[in-house]
Amino acid sequence: MSTNDILKEKEQVVxxxxxxxxxxxxxxxxxFSDTSxxxxxxxxxxxxxxxxxxxxxxxxxxxxxxxxxxxxxxxxTPGDYADVLVAMNPAALMANLNWxxxxxxxxxxxxTFTDKNLExxxxxxxPIKDHQRDYHFIEAPISTLTKECLKxxxxxxxxxxxxxxxxxxxxxxxxxxxxxxxxxHFFEEKFTSKPLVIEANKKxxxxxxxxxxxxxxxxxxxxxxxxRIQPGTYRNISGNTATAWGLIAAAEKxxxxxxxxSYPITxxxxxFQELSRRKDMGVKTFQAEDEIAGICTAIGAAFAGNLAxxxxxxxxxxxxxxxxxxxxxxxxxxxxxxxxxxxxxTGLPTKxxxxxxxxxxxxxxxxxxxxxxxxxxPSNCFDFAFQAARLALEHMTPVILLTDGFIxxxxxxxxxxxxxxxxxxHVPHATPEDENYQPYKRNNEKLIRxxxxxxxxxxxxxxxxxxxxxxxxxxxYVPENHELMTRxxxxxxxxxxQYFPDIKLKGDENADLLVIGWGGTYGHLYSAVKELRKQGxxxxxxxxxxxxxxxxxxxxxxxxxxxxVVCELNMGxxxxxxxxxxxxxxCEKFNKMQGLPFTIIELMNKFNQxxxxx
Amino acid sequence: xxxEIKKLTPKDYKSDQxxxxxxxxxxxxxxxxxxxxxxxxxxxxxxxxxxxxxxxxSRFPYYMSTYxxxxxxxxxxxxxxxxxxxxxxxxxxxxSGDGDAMAIGGNHxxxxxxxxxxxxxxxxxxxxxxxxxxxxSPTSPLGKKTxxxxxxxxxxxxxxGELVIGSQGKFFARTIDYNVKLSTDIFILMxxxxxxxxxxxLQNCVIYNDGCHAMLTDKEHKEDRTIVLKHGERMLFxxxxxxxxILDGLKLRVVKLSPxxxxxxxxxxxxxxxxxxxxxxxxANMRYPDYPVALGVIRDITSVxxxxxxxxxxxxxxxxxxxxxxRDLIYSGNTWEIKE
Ligand code: SF4
Numbered sequence: 001m002s003t004n005d006i007l008k009e010k011e012q013v014v015x016x017x018x019x020x021x022x023x024x025x026x027x028x029x030x031x032f033s034d035t036s037x038x039x040x041x042x043x044x045x046x047x048x049x050x051x052x053x054x055x056x057x058x059x060x061x062x063x064x065x066x067x068x069x070x071x072x073x074x075x076x077t078p079g080d081y082a083d084v085l086v087a088m089n090p091a092a093l094m095a096n097l098n099w100x101x102x103x104x105x106x107x108x109x110x111x112t113f114t115d116k117n118l119e120x121x122x123x124x125x126x127p128i129k130d131h132q133r134d135y136h137f138i139e140a141p142i143s144t145l146t147k148e149c150l151k152x153x154x155x156x157x158x159x160x161x162x163x164x165x166x167x168x169x170x171x172x173x174x175x176x177x178x179x180x181x182x183x184x185h186f187f188e189e190k191f192t193s194k195p196l197v198i199e200a201n202k203k204x205x206x207x208x209x210x211x212x213x214x215x216x217x218x219x220x221x222x223x224x225x226x227x228r229i230q231p232g233t234y235r236n237i238s239g240n241t242a243t244a245w246g247l248i249a250a251a252e253k254x255x256x257x258x259x260x261x262s263y264p265i266t267x268x269x270x271x272f273q274e275l276s277r278r279k280d281m282g283v284k285t286f287q288a289e290d291e292i293a294g295i296c297t298a299i300g301a302a303f304a305g306n307l308a309x310x311x312x313x314x315x316x317x318x319x320x321x322x323x324x325x326x327x328x329x330x331x332x333x334x335x336x337x338x339x340x341x342x343x344x345x346t347g348l349p350t351k352x353x354x355x356x357x358x359x360x361x362x363x364x365x366x367x368x369x370x371x372x373x374x375x376x377x378p379s380n381c382f383d384f385a386f387q388a389a390r391l392a393l394e395h396m397t398p399v400i401l402l403t404d405g406f407i408x409x410x411x412x413x414x415x416x417x418x419x420x421x422x423x424x425x426h427v428p429h430a431t432p433e434d435e436n437y438q439p440y441k442r443n444n445e446k447l448i449r450x451x452x453x454x455x456x457x458x459x460x461x462x463x464x465x466x467x468x469x470x471x472x473x474x475x476x477y478v479p480e481n482h483e484l485m486t487r488x489x490x491x492x493x494x495x496x497x498q499y500f501p502d503i504k505l506k507g508d509e510n511a512d513l514l515v516i517g518w519g520g521t522y523g524h525l526y527s528a529v530k531e532l533r534k535q536g537x538x539x540x541x542x543x544x545x546x547x548x549x550x551x552x553x554x555x556x557x558x559x560x561x562x563x564x565v566v567c568e569l570n571m572g573x574x575x576x577x578x579x580x581x582x583x584x585x586x587c588e589k590f591n592k593m594q595g596l597p598f599t600i601i602e603l604m605n606k607f608n609q610x611x612x613x614x
Numbered sequence: 615x616x617x618e619i620k621k622l623t624p625k626d627y628k629s630d631q632x633x634x635x636x637x638x639x640x641x642x643x644x645x646x647x648x649x650x651x652x653x654x655x656x657x658x659x660x661x662x663x664x665x666x667x668x669x670x671x672s673r674f675p676y677y678m679s680t681y682x683x684x685x686x687x688x689x690x691x692x693x694x695x696x697x698x699x700x701x702x703x704x705x706x707x708x709x710s711g712d713g714d715a716m717a718i719g720g721n722h723x724x725x726x727x728x729x730x731x732x733x734x735x736x737x738x739x740x741x742x743x744x745x746x747x748x749x750x751s752p753t754s755p756l757g758k759k760t761x762x763x764x765x766x767x768x769x770x771x772x773x774x775g776e777l778v779i780g781s782q783g784k785f786f787a788r789t790i791d792y793n794v795k796l797s798t799d800i801f802i803l804m805x806x807x808x809x810x811x812x813x814x815x816l817q818n819c820v821i822y823n824d825g826c827h828a829m830l831t832d833k834e835h836k837e838d839r840t841i842v843l844k845h846g847e848r849m850l851f852x853x854x855x856x857x858x859x860i861l862d863g864l865k866l867r868v869v870k871l872s873p874x875x876x877x878x879x880x881x882x883x884x885x886x887x888x889x890x891x892x893x894x895x896x897x898a899n900m901r902y903p904d905y906p907v908a909l910g911v912i913r914d915i916t917s918v919x920x921x922x923x924x925x926x927x928x929x930x931x932x933x934x935x936x937x938x939x940x941r942d943l944i945y946s947g948n949t950w951e952i953k954e
Contacts, residue, residue: 038950235949249940259700279928280935281943286699289725293692296685296722300665300696303683304704308696326686416944454681454697454704457660462629462675464684465668474631475676 010224012071014079015172017165018096019088019109020057021050021064024165028086029066030236030411031169035182037236037413040226041070044378044523045236046078046410046597049350058112058120063095072225076377076523078410080599084175086168088112088142090121097127105136107171109164111143140211142167149207153200163204170208177223180205230415237414239378239407240267243311243337244274246385248281251307253386254393254425259306261286261297263316266349267405268339271311291319295336299323302332303463305453307389311337314356315346317400321364324398328368328489330463331440331449333392337385340404342595351595352405354519355570360400361548361577367486369493371395372548374402376522379414381407383422384545390425395496396448402547404569406597407520427451433458439473447492497549505557507533507540513611514561516587518544518574521598525567528603537611547577555582565590565610567598621656624649629679640791640817641671644738647789647797648707649678654798655705655805662705665694667719669711670745670819671738688719691726694733695920702921705805708735712753713743716772720752724781729920730809736801737774737812738791740819741826748822760822774814775898779891779913785811786898787911790831791818796842796909803911809919816907829902839902843910845886848878851906858882859905866896868905886914 015032017025026047033043048065055062069079081101087093089112100106108128118126128137146164153160166183173180184202191197237245251258260283262272276285284306288294295310302308312320317338327334340356342348360372371391375384381403388401430437430450439461440449452459461473469476470484507529517525522543529541542557544550558564558578565588566575572589579585590606592598627649635641652662662680666672668687675682681704685693690708698706715723715737726733742760743749750760750767753774757766778786785807789797797815804811816827830839841851841859849859856871858881869876888894894913900906937943 034948038948040952229952231952231954233945233949233951235944235947245940245944248943252940257700259696261696278943279931280937281940282928282932284699284924284928286696288692289721292689293695293722293725296689296692297696297699299685300683300693300698301700302696303693304663304697304700306700308700322686323689326689330683416949419941454663455660455701457658460659460679460681462678462682462684464675464682465686466684 011073012069012075013084013176013224014067014069014082015084015086016065016067016082016096016099017086017168018063018065018092019086019165020091021055021062022057023064023088024162025064025066025088028165028169029068031183031186032172032178033068033070033411034186034236035173035178036068036070037234038182039178040229041072041224042075042227042229042413043068043070043236044075044078044410044412045069046406049409058089058091058117060091060095060121063092065092065096070224072227074227076527077597077600080601084172086172088165088168090118090123090127093127094121094123100135102134103136105138105175107138107140107168109142109168110139111141113139140171145207145211146204149204150200153196155196155200159197160200163201166201166205167208167211170205170210171212174209174212180209229413232415234413234415236411237379237382238270238409238411239375239381239403240270240339240409241274242379242381242414243375243385243401243403243408244271244278246382247275247307247309247335247389248278248283249382249422250386250389250425251283253422254307254389254427256305256307256393256427257282257284258309259284259286259298259301260309260311261288261294261301262311263288263291263294265291265313265316267341267408268311268313268316268337270408271337271339291316292323295320295323298334299327299330299332302327302334303330303454305451305455307393308333309335309337309389311339313339313341313349314343314359317356317359318363324370325364325366325368326465327398328364328370329465329468331396332398333396333451334398335385335388335392336398336400337388338400338402339408340402348595350405352520352597353569353593353595354404354521355573355593356402357547357570357573357577360402367490369490369548370397371399371493371496372402373399373546374519374544375407376519376543376545378407378410378412382414382417386422390423391496391499393425393427394499395446395492396428396451397493402519404520429453430456430459432456437461438471439463440468441471442488446495447488494549497546497552500546500549500551502553503542503544503546503551503557505540505542508538509540510538511540511561512538512563513607514558514564515539515541515607516544516564516566516574516578517541517568518547521567521569524598524600524603528600528607531600532604532607539607544574547574550581558582558585563610564588565606567591567603569593569597622653622659624653627652627659627679629677631676633677634673635670636821638820639670640740640819641674641738643791643794644736644797644815644817645674645677647794648736648801650794650798651801651805654802657705661703662707663697664707664709665690665697666709667714668745669714669743671709671711671817672714674709688714688717689722690714691719691722691733691735695722695726695729695731698731698733698921699924702732702925706733708733710735710737711744712737712739712741712774713751716752716774716777724777727778727781727783727810727812730782730784730917731920732808732922733810734804735810735812737814738817739774739814740817740823741771742819742823744819744822773899774812775912776895778812779895779898783812783913784809784915784917785911786894786913787811787813788816788898788907788909789813790816790827790909792831800911803914807914807916809917830907839906840909841906843884843886843897843908843912845884845911845914848881848883850878850881861893866900866905886911889915
């Protein structure tokens with residue numbers, strides 16, 4: 001424990017670790033967040049990957065960051081502005097100075113603050129001198145001390161310097177009075193076959209901790225008490241891993257093999273990678289030659305009776321357009337995951353946005369309705385991936401699941417579900433040897449066709465992209481039949497709403513302002529509404545996960561409020577969607593297109609302004 | 615009590631749908647050959663999945679009584695790959711035209727072959743776009759006049775065999791639509807081959823490219839202008855069986871047999887099972903009038919298939935897996951307990 005007697009209690013803290021992409025900042029951040037989670041804090045994290053993989057060392061383009069927010073009450077976002085910034089070089093400081101609070105503590109690696117590096121980062125003068133009054137700088141010769149610490153180790157210079165992130169981590173552990181044991185344990189697991197590396201990392205971590213304890217430059221240490229969290233077993237999980245696991249859980253529940261046909265694309269690749277690892281769970285992954293083959297192999301697998309999935313991001317969804325229409329026409333179950341990023345075109349691959357909503361809803365030739373749902377936090381990607389699969393199978397339709405770069409890469413503690421927490425999945429298989437089987441005969445309740453799988457005797461049939469005759473499924477150009485089938489396809493999807501839960505309002509029933517959002521903005525919208533309600537203002541949040549069809553009580557709830565604002569990371573696509581589908585719907589819009597999540601502050605400012613307007 | 619299982623006849627593979635190809639289209643004969651081959655192979659209808667793209671030939675699945683999927687333009691190979699990988703027990707046959715397989719679907723075509731997925735691909739090559747009424751295709755010969763090349767094409771065509779072998783194809787054969795006997799035999803060999811097998815069928819489009827293969831089908835000359843290759847047999851051809859193929863330096867050469875000159879023993883013996891693709895590529899590229907066009911199985915080598923490898927890898931990994939269920943997975947690694 002620290003020798004510092006006065007530990008300052010804080011409710012919540014935001015830390016940002018940042019450095020060159022080779023400095024190991026992601027790992028450092030993950031270690032701090034795991035330690036804090038074990039300790040009992042609620043945590044939310046967000047990695048900020050460099051925009052360019054091969055940006056020259058020491059330049060702003062190559063800065064990699066990891067932000068985490070932990071507290072002793074519920075934490076819903078990775079936080080807007082940092083209380084503590086670790087900047088391993090001048091470029092990291094340059095890239096992040098706008099994202100730290102006034103008065104924040106900034107730990108720098110003094111060794112890297114040379115004139116040359118300052119210039120490379122774009123500073124004209126020494127920022128530490130210039131900002132002496134705005135921040136509390138701790139200049140630590142991290143590289144020198146790391147080398148000194150390991151001088152008796154038989155490690156090459158590169159390996160020695162690679163551990164310097166642990167020096168920084170040790171300092172931050174001291175600052176927040178955290179135990180080192182979790183990270184020490186992590187070294188033991190990770191480097192089992194390299195005892196020297198384990199020892200080196202442990203030694204450097206402890207050296208950083210002791211250094212912070214010793215120097216007088218650190219006047220205080222914070223303490224963030226454990227949060228009151230719902231009892232249960234927890235783990236940290238990112239949105240992409242949760243998505244992959246939700247799909248596996250659905251396959252297990254439905255008792256079907258899982259097949260994923262995909263093509264690598266940022267920021268969705270991690271889902272595909274995790275599914276590829278899960279051969280131990282019997283998952284078949286197919287790395288296709290392109291996005292089109294990704295979805296087409298999945299459609300083939302769906303035809304063959306698998307739970308079929310394809311994962312992508314916006315430009316990939318565009319490439320899958322025609323095949324998605326085929327899945328609509330053939331009424332096969334298929335999950336399409338779109339991890340949204342900034343667009344159009346290649347756009348901002350590593351940044352977040354919600355601008356594929358209209359593409360998901362309408363981006364196909366012809367009248368081609370399907371189900372569109374969205375996850376809203378890293379951990380509920382599990383629930384909505386499961387649900388996407390369940391809806392696809394039970395309603396014999398493609399389902400698009402929208403997540404985004406922010407929740408996909410972000411992570412948070414996840415209370416592990418019990419098997420009984422997720423519902424059964426009823427797969428509408430045709431009965432083998434059913435003499436009256438007709439591929440396009442619909443049941444009355446859901447209007448779905450029965451799924452006959454190749455290999456089932458007596459149910460041989462042909463499907464395809466040409467219009468189908470009602471019931472028989474034979475090719476048909478009969479005008480009235482096309483209209484009938486078009487209406488069936490439309491009504492089949494609309495009926496899915498009967499199986500959605502009602503959407504729930506969070507906040508004041510008699511709110512002066514109704515905040516409306518969907519998908520990955522939940523944490524920020526919820527936090528901003530909560531803050532303002534704490535201040536005595538009357539607000540409520542209506543946050544959508546079901547985008548098409550809309551929940552049945554949407555119109556009723558929206559009708560209760562006069563002042564409404566739809567907040568989204570695009571030009572207003574969901575607001576338009578509501579206007580088209582909800583009679584007389586009017587709203588204010590709050591939109592952001594910077595490749596970044598909302599900040600809680602900017603939301604609060606906007607809501608305050610709207611509340612003041614009469 | 616033993617129940618007699620009636621062997622299916624070619625007719626049993628026909629669906630009740632009216633066949634809508636133009637009268638005289640080469641597709642009819644190809645369909646007959648396929649139905650004969652399936653009967654011969656003793657396929658159960660429920661185990662067959664026929665996948666097609668878009669084009670005249672791609673209507674094929676509707677006319678069969680098996681499982682079938684008429685998909686979208688160019689994607690048949692990708693959809694067939696998904697079907698076979700998902701269920702390796704199915705007999706997956708793909709029907710595509712020259713445009714479907716080698717223009718819009720070129721990427722899927724070469725990658726399916728590279729992976730060696732156990733799909734049987736039959737390419738109906740009429741060197742034209744029929745369904746859209748007569749535009750040139752990627753196999754139309756240079757200079758061909760069509761609706762989109764009124765002054766003749768300025769593009770060099772693909773030769774399917776060369777493309778297949780260049781994509782590491784393990785099985786390539788060629789036949790002609792009207793020759794039902796040869797086609798049936800080839801389809802049976804194709805089906806028995808494990809891995810991607812491609813058969814190019816030279817098909818006549820009576821409406822938009824009539825006579826495109828007439829040089830090879832002409833009754834008078836067909837035996838002089840084609841050679842039917844058989845594994846282990848000498849490359850002998852001609853109405854009078856008086857010509858053959860030898861290797862002359864680095865090239866194939868057509869020679870006339872004569873007493874005192876070349877004899878049968880000088881001719882190449884066809885080895886379809888040779889791994890080296892050199893001679894196979896030369897055989898696949900033989901073009902009239904310099905050479906007879908090769909029919910029959912040109913290349914037939916074995917190698918492990920993609921679908922098998924996927925299944926084997928999963929079996930192996932599952933055996934030693936730490937996780938047997940979702941529960942094992944989510945509770946693995948770093949978890950912690952929050953108590954009341
Ligand atoms: S257009 Fe040509 S290929 Fe198409 S069906 Fe008619 S004859 Fe056959």
